[in-house]
Amino acid sequence: MDTTVADPLVGRVLDGRYRIESRVARGGMATVYVARDLRLDRVVAIKVMHANLAADDEFVARFIGEAKAAAALSHPNVVAVYDQRTDGEHVFLVMEYVPGRTLRDLLTERGRLGPRAALEIIQPVLAALSAAHRAGLVHRDVKPENVLITEDGQVKVADFGLARAESASKMTKTGLIIGTVGYLAPEQVLSGNADVRTDVYAAGVMLYELLTGELPHQGDTPLAVAYKHVNEAVPPPSGLVPGLPQQLDVLVTRATAREPAQRPQDAGQFLALVAEVHGGLPPDIDWRVEQASYGRTAVMEAPQPPPPVPGLPHGGRTAVLSPAETGPSLVPPGDHAPRRGVGATGRYVLIAIGAVAAVVLAWSVWYQTSGQYDHVPDRLIGMKVADARQALADAGLRARIAPEVYSDRVDKGEIAKADPAPGTRIAKGETVTLTPSKGRVPREVPDVRGRSLDDAKRILRDKGLQPGRESSTPSQTVAKGRVVRTNPAAGEKQSPDVPVQIVVSSGMSMPNVVGQKGDDAANRLRSMGLDVKIERRRDGRRPGDTVLSQNPEPGTGVSSGDEVTLVVNRRDCLFGEFFCDDDRGRDRGDRLPVPPVIGQSFDDAKRALKSSGFKVKIGSKLGDRVVGQNPLPGSSAQRGQEITIWG
Incomplete structure (x- = not known):
């Protein structure tokens, strides 16, 4: 524990409510403190973001959103998020305080765990991840440092959503991969993308580490480790720890498949597989594996499980016994070595005969029943419907197609769910229900009206939607090049698999003012925000003071501030040209x-107001767009009068 006393936050009260009492740890993203909630009089953990991240508006906005999502999780194996606050330059998160230690501390102390203890720790981790996945939340940074073990052995997962917020920050260095490199899935390394199957991969790596005490991929640099994740499969843990059951090798290799589609499709599926394997392990499997790892052969007598050790779940039985704990004996602690003598040999013979008989009986039962059962094919999830049907037929199983559902895990038209789940033992001829995906879960279309086309596309992508076909339409109110509307409209929902169409303003349509009175035409165009220039010439065949021609032509798209030229016919003059051509002040x-x-x-x-003949005064300016003006639009004002605008 970091007990630095020089920390300036220790002793302060944040947001008038949380008194910082001591510093617990400092990481690459935040510093964690123990604090007291003065309002509710309870101990909490405070995670204060580092100053460089707190100064990044994009990070703070994403962090707040992810904190809200994490706060919505309510699960006994998830560290609860109580509050998110800002106090001056400090952006912080208020969380449940979990006294105890991290899984990393336990691994450092014990080296590795036995099969049963490892599965008893990974199950609550997967239960927490499964709850998050059902809520649409991806952890992105599953590792032993983020798994807490309470003093009574309860397992809790921390830091949901924080890795996502950090990976979205513009403060993140180019090329830096968020997440501890030893647990990164290949797709995170290659593209930075992460989904629920990325968490499954990291959990599989963590299970490997629990069983072996080592990470599967190691190298001199983080880049070398990342390269191995992309190019090398995670080896079976039994390669390092002799005696590990084959089922554990299968669990690890399936969860860490380099292709996401070949893994369990979320933490819930992985949890079901882990629970099935855990239920089939012998009670003394941890002791047997420990003996095998020292090159010993377990005796035929039924061994006893090792004694309880505080700090582990499910009764706290340890997975690893050191040589000092086991000693040179081949029997578990608490037993006594069998006595040598005349009766010992006979006893061993009887035990051996019984063991052979049990093997023969088990083989006989298997021979009679093995042909009647099979397993649901492993790779159904992500298959096209026709391919999944064929895979089931090849396995001697029938297929039933359920109504489509939305799914963020597989593409439209692919299998999102199978019941029974892939890998489940099933009688031949039975039916497997296949549920196809009708695309990713719909998301709300954001309001991008008035935005530039590039901004609108960026906002849509940030919301997980894809920009679609672009079209244009004239608009008297939306500037040229700005978005008029989307299809679907803002606030409606759209699956990310279906593009959002964008309609952009081509500007105002230039009206036809030829033949109108010159002053009327000029005033009409100025009210549209156009910069009107007037030229005069004499055409005796047309009425005086009327528009002879205009540029741009009628129907042309124009924007506020564009220049328009009107050619106006000179009026008939009674007293000479001087009194007729009075452009110098006739409109004053x-x-x-x-x-x-x-x-x-x-x-x-x-620009629009000045070109219409007015002066401009800017009042308050809180935003980048005008929200009010005085006099109001459509009213009239004296040429040269001051128009006030504010935003």
Whole structure:
């Protein structure tokens, strides 16, 4: 435990509620303290983000969202998240305080665990992960350091969602892979992507480490270890620990398959397999494996299990006995070596005969029944429906297709679930129910109206949706190049497998003002935010002071601030050209319509108002877009009058 007394936070009260009492540990992302909740008078753990991460707005936003998701988990094997707060520069998480030690501490102390004890620890870990997976949450950083063992032997998993928040941070260095490299799945190394099967891989690596005391892939650098995860399979743990049952090799190799589709498809499936293997282990398997690891052969007499050791679940029976604990004897602690003498040999002969008889009987039963049973094929999940049907037929089983369900684990049209589960023992001719995926779980379409096309695409991708076909439409209210709407509309739900269509503004449609009075046409265009330039020439065949031509042409897309040129016919003059051509001031004092600028950027709004003949005053500016103006849009104001805008 880190007992540094110089920590400036020790003794402080955060957010007026949490008094920091001592520092527990410091990691790469945060510092953990023991604190007291003054309002509820209880001890809590406070995880305070490091300053560099707390200064990153993107990280903080993602961290808060992930903290909320983690707080929604309610499971006895999950460290509870109580609160998330900010106090000045400190961004912190309030969690359940779990007195005890980490699984890493236990491994450091004991080296490795026996099969039964290892499975008794991995089961509550998988139960916690299964609850998270059902809630749509991926841990991303499963490792012994994040597994806590309480003083009474209860197992709890910590730090749900935090690795996801850190991996999304712009503070993350280019090329840095989040997560402890020894537990990274190949897909995390190659692309940084992670789903529930990534957690399964890490749990499989952790099971290997519990059984052997070592990580399966080791190297001189993190990059070398990551390379092995991608290019080398995790070896069976029995290669390091002689005597381990084959079922444990199968558990580890299935969970750590390099192809995600070949693993158990979530922690719940892995947990079911682990529970089945655990239930079939002999009670004394830990002692037997320990003896085999020292090159000894267990005696024929039924051995007793080793004594309880505090700090382990399920009664706390230890998985590993050191040579000092076992001594040179070939029998478990508490037993006495068999006496040598005349009766010993006869007793061994009887035991041997009984063992041979049991083997013969077991073989006979197997011979009579083995042809009647099979197993549900392992690779059904992720198969196309037709391929899954064929796989079942090849195994002598029937298929029933259930209604489609949404699934984030497999693509549309592939098998998302099989009942009974893959690997289950089943009688030949029985029916397996296959449930196809109809795509990933729908997500809410975000509101991207008024955003640039690039921003809109980025926001959609951040929400797990894919941008689809783009189209354009004229708009009098949305600037050219900005998003008018999406299909489906904002707030509706869409599966990520179906693209979201984006409609972009092509700008306002240039009206036809040819033949209109020059002043009326100019005022109309200025109210649209256009910069109107007037040229005059004489055409005796047309009425005076009317528009002869315009540029751009009618129907052209235009945006606020664009320049428009009107050619206006000179008026008939009674007293000479001087009194007719009075462009120098004939419009002075005219009232003009005020153009609408609400929703525009401040630069676009200023440009539109100035080109319409007004001055601009900016009031409060809390955002980057105009939310109000005075006078209101559609009213009239004196040319040159000051228009106030604010945001």
